[in-house]
Amino acid sequence: MIPVTKPFLPPKAEYDKYLQGIWERNWLTNNGPLVNELELRLKEYLHVNHLLFVSNGTIALQIAIKALELQGEIITTPFSYVATTSSIVWEGCTPVYVDILPGQLTIDPAKIEAAITPLTSAILATHVYGIPCDVEAIAEIAKKHRLKVIYDGAHAFGVKIKGKSIFDYGDISTCSFHATKVFHTIEGGAVFTKDPELLKKMAYLRNFGHDGFEKFQGVGINAKNSEFHAAMGLVNIPYLPQILARREEQCQLYRELLTDLNGSFLYTSNIEAYSHSYFPILFEDEAALLRSMKLLSDNGIGARRYFYPGLNTLDYTSGCTPVSDQIAARVLCLPLYHSLTAEEQRMITRLLLRVQNNPPVSVNVNS
Ligand SMILES: Cc1ncc(COP(=O)(O)O)c(C=O)c1O
Structure with a gap:
């Protein structure tokens, strides 16, 4: 896991x-x-x-x-x-x-x-x-x-x-x-x-x-x-210098391994002393996200939809924010923590590329 x-x-x-x-x-x-x-x-x-x-x-x-x-x-x-x-x-x-x-x-x-x-x-x-x-x-x-x-x-x-x-x-x-x-x-x-x-x-x-x-x-x-x-x-x-350096390396490796993914990453290289708190991927649509998430989950990998649902859609809130709605539907955060190994990152990224290259015929995004 x-x-x-x-x-x-x-x-x-x-x-x-x-x-x-x-x-x-x-x-x-x-x-x-x-x-x-x-x-x-x-x-x-x-x-x-x-x-x-x-x-x-x-x-x-x-x-x-x-x-x-x-x-x-x-x-x-x-x-x-x-x-x-x-x-x-x-x-x-x-x-x-x-x-x-x-x-x-x-x-x-x-x-x-x-x-x-x-x-x-x-x-x-x-x-x-x-x-x-x-x-x-x-x-x-x-x-x-x-x-x-x-x-x-x-x-x-x-x-x-x-x-x-x-x-x-x-x-x-x-x-x-x-x-x-x-x-x-x-x-x-x-x-x-x-x-x-x-x-x-x-x-x-x-x-x-x-x-x-x-x-x-x-x-x-x-x-x-x-x-x-x-x-x-x-x-x-x-340990902070070590923790931050490792996260930076891990994010860089994800980017390298996922260059062929039809998705985008956050542009963060202009941020001073960036925290590398998360590694989010923006998929082209929610169906692609759900397919990837399922394959990862079937293989014991816990990617999470940070941040979903949009906060304007809670039981006690309302608001019209189409950009955020779109992003929240398509964003998935990959595992990122100090003890995550390069081998584990390779396994995660191999699965993501596999699901992209072999999409199922149809996916019910509501299921
Ligand atoms: C954006 C944001 N605000 C507030 C919090 C709440 O922090 P805590 O879990 O320490 O209460 C979190 C927790 O992850 C968060 O991501």
Whole structure:
């Protein structure tokens, strides 16, 4: 079985060393020394001013929405993981979908203004697959219409724009450190902002609103993360150059092996410090995708339809976004993780080329 993703695990002895310290201190959670150390090390690694380590990337989005006191409508992308939309709805706001750019798959800034109404309070866009949104165009629109901007950077760990961290953009950026991400803390995530006041507010929100033991600042939640999770992050940081280099190599090999495939890949070579979070293929149509997915699955290979269905088509959403609908119907992510071997990649690509060269007579795309 080759899954679509697998967590990176460092040598166990390195994690054990941190466990020893946790046992000695008997301090497991609540802003412990390892959480503080991780925040410091990540600030250095990413070259950002401020960040807060939280329990996952979804709560990071919810805290961002809460901290900015957003209400009414939030303009967002239909092409992302469900958490981007569910966080908006969970916080009592309405997602308004703006279509994506066909090449970059991020929100199309030229279509944002037409979606702004008197109820619009913010833009929440995703750097999907780690591809940067057009942050300059979005900043201009936000300024003109006095909107807040949140970036969901769950896939964009380490990505830069003009030498600056991608997390420096927008009022708040978020990231996920889930076990399957390029950098992980088993479960985890972060909020980033350049605004110290906003940071302070989010620090209260993360810890029930506690301002000391007996005073509270607003309605908070429990978004803290533990010493065990921080320890995994601390052990993983030194492996990042190796992890990123390997993913880059693996993506390059996929591209080479699939030159004869009737599909397209994302153009990412212009992205600074790209995260190589996923390897998506855009098939010529959904039938070709389903044929490939079935053959891979029959051979124990777990390719996944990231991101499908479009978020505008959920039970609790609506929106007309033809470009995103088209992309979501045709995109398939191939296995990509640190321990994936070149031989396994060759097997995957051989199957993809085989199904392309021997298509069945008919396929029911609805089955
Ligand atoms: C775009 C995007 N946003 C948010 C999340 C949620 O992150 P988490 O799983 O850490 O809650 C994910 C998770 O994969 C994601 O892909």
